[in-house]
Amino acid sequence: MxxxxxxxxxxxxxxxxxxxxxxxxxxxxxxxxxxxxxxxxxxxxxxxxxxxxxxxxxxxxxxRLRHVGACPEDVDYRARRGLDKPVFQDLLTGKWIADKRNVIITGPCGVGKTWLA
Structure with missing residues (x-):
């Protein structure tokens, strides 16, 4: 060139x-x-x-996100953590933001709350 x-x-x-x-x-x-x-x-x-x-x-x-590579497709719904797939899929739409609502993720240690957030 x-x-x-x-x-x-x-x-x-x-x-x-x-x-x-x-x-x-x-x-x-x-x-x-x-x-x-x-x-x-x-x-x-x-x-x-x-x-x-x-x-x-x-x-x-x-x-400064700790889990930069985390994505919804990688969520393992089979793990015993009480994650309801339809509820989680609904949260992924972002409708809760438009409705001006908050989301709180709770659960015992080690179930992946930070990763999900």
């Missing part, structure tokens, strides 16, 4: 997402048929996605 001056300008302006997309589009076959608006749209989309990802990662680090 040629060293394009636009690539340097994008990096100097800290538009790394656009720079990556620009380099990929230049290297890819068949992009000559794209209009200027389509090219620009792809560059802007990539930059916006990169910024959103960066913001999310920053917030995730700031939250």
């Amino acid at each position: 040629l060293d394009h001056p636009t690539l340097h300008q994008l990096k100097a302006l800290k538009l790394d997402g656009m720079a990556e997309a620009f380099a990929e589009l230049q290297a890819r076959e068949g992009t000559e048929s794209l209009t200027h608006a389509e090219w620009l749209g792809l560059l802007v989309d990539r930059e916006a996605a990169r910024r959103e990802t960066t913001r999310f990662q920053t917030r995730l680090r700031a939250a």
Whole structure:
């Protein structure tokens, strides 16, 4: 790939997402048929996605969550902890937030309250 001056300008302006997309589009076959608006749209989309990802990662680090990899799909309903699957699935919808209600998770030690939260 040629060293394009636009690539340097994008990096100097800290538009790394656009720079990556620009380099990929230049290297890819068949992009000559794209209009200027389509090219620009792809560059802007990539930059916006990169910024959103960066913001999310920053917030995730700031939250200092202990169980970052925890997800609802990994919940073992067979374990003896009294977790009611329909109730839990209802909580996952987030309706309780819209209804301005609180959720309290209780149970004995070692059943995974922190992991669920």
